[in-house]
Amino acid sequence: MTDKTADYNFTEIEKFWQKKWDDDRTFHAETSSPSPKYYILDMFPYPSGAGLHIGHPEGYTASDILARYKWANGFNVLHPMGWDAFGLPAEQYAVKTGTHPAATTSANIENFRKQIKSVGFAIDWQREINTTDPSYFKWTQWIFLQLFKMGLAYVDEKPVWWCPKLGTVLANEEVIDGKSEVGKFPVERRKLRQWVLRITAYADRLIKGLGSLDWPDSTKRLQTNWIGRSEGAEVDFEVADSWAKGQKLRVFTTRPDTLYGATYMVVAPEHPIVDKLVSDRQKDAVAAYRKEIASKSDLDRTDLAKEKTGVFTGAHAINPVNGKLIPIWVADYVLMSYGTGAIMAVPAHDDRDYEFAKRFDLPVIPVIEKKDSEGNPLPLPFCSQGTMINSEKFSGMDSGDAKRAIVKMLEDKKIGKSSVNYKLRDWLFSRQRYWGEPFPILWVSEDAYKAASKSAVWNGKLPAEPVSYKDESGKILFALPLPENQLPLKLPEIENYRPSGTGESPLARASGWLNVKINVSTGEVLESADSRACGADWVEARRETNTMPQWAGSCWYYLRYCDPSNDSAPIGAEAEAYWGYPDFYIGGAEHAVLHLLYARFWHKVLHDCGVLSGDEPFKRLFHQGIILGELEFTGYKKDGKWIGADKSSEAGAEAVKLSESEVEKSGAAYVLKCDKTVTVEARSYKMSKSRGNVVNPDDIISKYGADSLRLYEMFLGPLEDQKPWNTNGIEGVYRFLKKIWREYVGKDGNLSEKISDGVSDDPSLLKALNETVKKVTSDIETLRFNTAISQMMIFLSALQKAERVSKASAEKFIKLLAPFAPHIAEELWARLGNVSSVSKAPWPKPEESNADDEPVKMAVQVNGKLRGELTAAKSATKDEILEAAKSLKNVAAFIGGKTVVREICVPGKIVNIVVK
């Protein structure tokens, strides 16, 4: 313990115990432990230059409470921390200042580690990891090679989001409303050679796997929608016109039951078949339309979505079910990237087709009928199920049955088949940046690739289909994986971190690193200029200049914590067998689709290639809600109407005068006790630098201590809710801690005289303590920390009122407090005479009371309205309780002169007497 000061000197206490936990490695988890394991994972932070945000300690405190609670329950707990340290900010800083991103990163990590330690988390710092450490990204690269080998990584020249300002491409997920997620810069479409991961091959498994997971429903739904599986059919339509005889137009539809209602077809402007379809007469119009669309960014295309556009090709298709001729149009509301890039349009039963048909005066034929609750037919268009009409032999059928019947007919006639489509696209995996993991790939000629494929070095390391592309000079280059013994492939030192602007990363400027020779029999790599690289086996090779996106390192970090220094595998078999995967994973909901989907994908891949035994990484997931800034004044309302938007508003001048003194006095804008008809409106916003409402955890810790910060963040409200910060509110938990201190520590600094061995506690104190043990235990299990803290506050009031307390009870309470406020708990635990850490002391068990004569309070209602209250023994019979209830003065008054029709008595809860 610290020196026996009489005051609650939180700064000294917290420093002392943080150092002791560090020195003693109190929270180090051994893989060889005989105890049951519990693995608690936080989403690791990006160590930004801005330092710890007030939101970080929220999730970390929650997981820390759980970790400490599990330690106290005899578990061997893995609660690690690490750094997701590749990323754009450090690189942008490098572009500006020339500082190496590694230097920025390591300084930021230092700062983050210091800040996180100052909150007093029970973290196993022996297992700290850093995604930018070569011993870590060696395995990120190794995993990429597994993906490559399995044919799940390929290159593709395709339109991608290019951000000129950032000089890089971005993933779909990183583009929000036509702007980059980072920096909010405009983006455009560009065709570039990119690495892509075949996540779509896992689409079904990624949906199915969700079923067994203990995740928030909303997150499961988000992922399911993101993958966007839809079942339907592919149908071939023959083109009727002479100039396009024999052409077939294949469409995807989820509603084959509406086939008889198809009155026209639409192909995407980019669809290659358009050239073949277009008639001479429509040639110019179609060309003009396609040009117009091509010049538009996707943002414009979406913006124009209000009014549908399109143009007739001049061609017609034959509806395969009824032989009718229907016109084929080109329109940008059909996307080339989904389905087949062509649709059959059924305006009667699709909103978009209906809108288009109305605009261009195309026929609308209803083929399904449905009536509302009053028996009136639903107006067109409606997209639900119903009874088939206008559909020849299918008329009269239920549309769901017709769907199956029509698909079967199409399959029999071989003009269609059932089919599944996904919204999910393959994962664009390369970035034109410096500060990321380099791809362990060399580009070589076809001959070199063939030679290498015969060598034992690459035996079983190459994909079934070689990955290749044609460079600007027309030469075809093949992707040859770097032999595993040459990992990690480190980044070269360069002077200029600016993107090359041509679509290549700054790595393209590191010519010594870039251009190498590789020995196709031994796999050795040397710089091009190296004189040792001579002989027939040595061939020219160029390294891949792209780097991996930031997601790569975070896709598997949870595995590395289990075995952080293993240099022969990403995770060893023993570590995997013992730790398995996180029992509990907590982090923000903003990662609901990206990180959490990518990590699941990699996990399944690693399972498939035999590295892992399990198929899903995160069995139990929880999202903490974000902490918003303090409530801010937004304006005044009078009789429900806005009378002033801000303090200076003239319209609200009178109201401002009325309330300003109150506002001044309380120092908070949202207090109103003025004119009753005037309300002050306030709301809270996300914390941001520009708004100036950022709360720095360091300031809170120096003013109130880490224990207060932890307690307050947990007391703020339910963990999963968004909630506003309120610096005033922290006074409450700070007072709570000071009160505890005063109950335990006397004025002389010794243990309070109130606490002594050998006294027996007052029954009411014992009861309060027992209730607190129960409530705190169950609330930790269910992560309801706010009510657990309330309960401890209730116990403290009981303790303050008691004249004496036994040492045993005093210790019990400290054990309950320890996960929440570990520093003060350790200090008081030590002052109570204990030598080892309170964090390892066994968790208190509630004592079940058997006393039948224990009095319980019950409410008494007459006709459902509360009329009185009574106290009865726990063992009292219903009759006894009812009699007591009826004899209550107020109850008697309400039932007097009336007939009792029913009596409800729930012992221990409530009595309700129904009278007439």
Next chain:
RNA sequence: GCUCGGGUGAUGGAAUGGUAGACAUAGCGGACUUAAAAUCCGCUGGCUUAACGGCCGUACGGGUUCGAGUCCCGUCCCGAGUACCA
């Protein structure tokens, strides 16, 4: 538009269908103090009553129930996600 989530005192929030507002903040009053801070005690949803008590009250309108903040139907408002995915 669609899909979720949510509307409870001045504020953050409590309430397995069973005494609405626990706990805390802010406020008011009091004790201690030369004073302030700190600390302790009391009050604090609205209306009504001298008081006991009564009436109303969980966004709004209905319903189920002995009993509804909680369950069901409809409406309004706020927040999040998503968007021509055929």
